[in-house]
Amino acid sequence: MEIKDQRVRRKLQQLGTQKRHLFVGTFSRYGIKSGYKGPVETVLLTDIKLASGGFLATHLWFNLTKGFSDLGTLKPGDQVQFAGRVAAYEKGYQGSRNDVDTEITTDYQISRPTKVELVTKSIKINDRSDDESTVWGEVERNN
Secondary structure (H helix, E strand, C coil): CCCCCCCHHHHHHHHCCCCCCEEEEEEEHHHHHHCCCCEEEEEEEEEEEEECCCCCEEEEEEEHHHHCCCCCCCCCCCCCEEEEEEEEEEEECCCCCCCCCCCCEEEEEEEEEEEEEEEEEECCCCCCHHHHHHEEEEEEEEC
C-alpha cells in the first residue's frame, strides 16, 4: 500500500520492523476501546522517543498489558521506558458503511511492549493546606 498521508510516523518507519528498540514515553491518560470480546483498557503515551534520544512521535496508544499494569496506577507526567518493535498497520475506516468516506493509509506503531519500567514518577507536592498551592514535579527512581 502506498503511503499518502503526511501524518505518517515517518521516523518510526525509518527504524524498520526487524529489530526491537528501547523507547521512552510520558504517560498521559488511560482509555478504553472496543474489542472483539468487549472493552479493552488502553494507555496513552506522549512525546515518544528512543531511550538513546531522538523524538519519534507525538503520541501512541497501547493496550494496558501486564507490563503496564504491573507499574500500578500511573499519573500524568510519569516517564515510562519499554522495549518494542515498530509495526505497520492500516489506518482509517474499514467497515461497510457507504456514508463514511475515509481513505485507508499505512501508519506505524510500536507493538509488543516488554520490559516496561517506570523511569521518573510525577509527584504532587503541597506546601500549604489549600488546593491553590499544589505544585507538580518529577522525582527520578534510583533502583
